[in-house]
Amino acid sequence: MIISIASGKGGTGKTTVAASLSYVIPESVYIDCDVEEPNGHLLLNPKIINEEPVYKLIPNVNLYKCNFCNKCVDVCEYNALLNLRTSIFLFEELCHSCGACAYFCPQNAITEVKKEIGKIRSGMADNILFYDAYLKIGEESATPLIKQVKEVYKGSRTIIIDSPPGTSCSMFEAVKDSDYCILVTESTPFGLNDLKLAVNVLIQIGVPFGIVINKYDESFTKLEEYINGNDLNLLLKIPFRMDIAKCYSKGELPAAVTEDYRQMMVKLFAKVKKEIIEVKENA
Amino acid sequence: MPDNKYKQIVILSGKGGTGKTTIATAFAEIISEKIIIDADVDAANMHLVLNHKINLESDYFGGKKAEIILHKCSQCRLCESVCRFGAIKDFIVDKISCEGCGFCYNVCPDNAISFEETNAGKYFQCKLEEESNFYYAKLLAGEGNSGKLVSQLKKQADKKIDENIKWIIVDGPPGIGCPVNASLAGVNLVVIVTEPTQSGLHDLKRLIDLLKIFKIPSGVIINKYDINMEMSRTIEEFIQLEGIPLLAKINFEKNFVKAIQNSKSIIKYDSNFESMFRNIWMKIETIIKN
Numbered sequence: 001m002i003i004s005i006a007s008g009k010g011g012t013g014k015t016t017v018a019a020s021l022s023y024v025i026p027e028s029v030y031i032d033c034d035v036e037e038p039n040g041h042l043l044l045n046p047k048i049i050n051e052e053p054v055y056k057l058i059p060n061v062n063l064y065k066c067n068f069c070n071k072c073v074d075v076c077e078y079n080a081l082l083n084l085r086t087s088i089f090l091f092e093e094l095c096h097s098c099g100a101c102a103y104f105c106p107q108n109a110i111t112e113v114k115k116e117i118g119k120i121r122s123g124m125a126d127n128i129l130f131y132d133a134y135l136k137i138g139e140e141s142a143t144p145l146i147k148q149v150k151e152v153y154k155g156s157r158t159i160i161i162d163s164p165p166g167t168s169c170s171m172f173e174a175v176k177d178s179d180y181c182i183l184v185t186e187s188t189p190f191g192l193n194d195l196k197l198a199v200n201v202l203i204q205i206g207v208p209f210g211i212v213i214n215k216y217d218e219s220f221t222k223l224e225e226y227i228n229g230n231d232l233n234l235l236l237k238i239p240f241r242m243d244i245a246k247c248y249s250k251g252e253l254p255a256a257v258t259e260d261y262r263q264m265m266v267k268l269f270a271k272v273k274k275e276i277i278e279v280k281e282n283a
Numbered sequence: 284m285p286d287n288k289y290k291q292i293v294i295l296s297g298k299g300g301t302g303k304t305t306i307a308t309a310f311a312e313i314i315s316e317k318i319i320i321d322a323d324v325d326a327a328n329m330h331l332v333l334n335h336k337i338n339l340e341s342d343y344f345g346g347k348k349a350e351i352i353l354h355k356c357s358q359c360r361l362c363e364s365v366c367r368f369g370a371i372k373d374f375i376v377d378k379i380s381c382e383g384c385g386f387c388y389n390v391c392p393d394n395a396i397s398f399e400e401t402n403a404g405k406y407f408q409c410k411l412e413e414e415s416n417f418y419y420a421k422l423l424a425g426e427g428n429s430g431k432l433v434s435q436l437k438k439q440a441d442k443k444i445d446e447n448i449k450w451i452i453v454d455g456p457p458g459i460g461c462p463v464n465a466s467l468a469g470v471n472l473v474v475i476v477t478e479p480t481q482s483g484l485h486d487l488k489r490l491i492d493l494l495k496i497f498k499i500p501s502g503v504i505i506n507k508y509d510i511n512m513e514m515s516r517t518i519e520e521f522i523q524l525e526g527i528p529l530l531a532k533i534n535f536e537k538n539f540v541k542a543i544q545n546s547k548s549i550i551k552y553d554s555n556f557e558s559m560f561r562n563i564w565m566k567i568e569t570i571i572k573n
Binding site: 008009010011012015034036039042075097098099100103135138139140142165167168169170171172187188189190193200201204217219245246248249250251 | 297298299300301304324325326327328331332346347365367368379380382383384385386389390422424425426427428429430456457458459460461464478479480481482483485486489492493496510511514540543544546
């Protein structure tokens, strides 16, 4: 079972919910897919057991074989290659590792070589299997790293995926094969606006989802009007509490230090599990 | 550093939800002779609080996407085998997974794949109340190329620069990836908005490392300062060691949230904050002049 936690807007409480859920599920795996700014480790304090570099493939042109025919440049949609007639220049950050240049080179002059784009760490936090990844600073593209950190764990435990913010390619990569997605929003027009965008992504890719309102404030009624008006599933409302905010600021896991927060997470997991079973039965 | 009459400032944070947009919007309200750009194209929010009128709505073409023309397809599956993005399954291209590399289009022996520019979002050219130009965008769900859209917004804004423009204020995206890099083009100063939490500090460090690569100067605002005084002081010490100026310490203010809830900038919602933001702005001006 794969449950992802996403939000659209940053700072709504994705990581707090994702880490807390992992904590209350008896045998869980937590995977931090926010590879630009991974924060899950700050709340879960895992013991890191292994750290491995992650690579993407980039073309390497053998200039003895190359006759500067320009085919590689022609097939590269990203304008990552430049034919200088005495060499072929590569803009590494523009390369998407599609492999077309190597495949089409008539001289067989291109081989693909590895370039480090970040690292994947694995560890344990009590009974939680922990994985996260760090995008190398200055590296542009997060999706290859997200793809790889998701592929490391192959067992049958319940997997919690902590998604990056936003609604573009990296969020899509993180949530796309989930059985269920929990969208964490907040009681502001920003939270509502970005929730709508995230809902759109999930409807398009057919991932069932429910909503958690964090920092809930009943005076902002538009959020619930939207949720009810569109028949969306409201899973949980968590009121803003200074003690929870303080707890987070110190790097403490709210579910581990506050009993009522832990209870909320237990109920949230039970609800999500039931939803997943219902979706599977209806399918 | 670009030698222009105007100065460009981008507001970034690394971590999301620290208060970038609240602070960028406050600056937008107190200064004049400016252009405002919301570069958080995934999840733009500035337009929700800045009073504006849309003058022009344009389609954004983010790149090409493949499509299989079934009646020409001989079902050899070569396209499926070369696609590195897992975007082709059983003769159907998943448009969201397709990264527009064109490998399938070039390899297909039947010429059965079309490869055309597709609409990936919209961008808006707007006027603010006092006739300043304001730009924001909406990327379609799950689309890539957000960096390219940020560059597109900045290019549009460039056309409106004349001798009367003194400031370009850019509200940046979270993270440290491609749209952030695109937002940094031509910037004179980065205003980093952080918060006194473990993750605020962690993400601040990574952002500062990125700015070192680009050699762009920055200043820091610690927002929600009093949530954890100890952590706030740790952050202050850290930036001091890095030689980065502290621009402001802002306490956790309920009215920041209330302002957003009422779809207003903090300046319009509670004018008591105006002098505070004017002071911060004066510091920014001093740093830029030196």
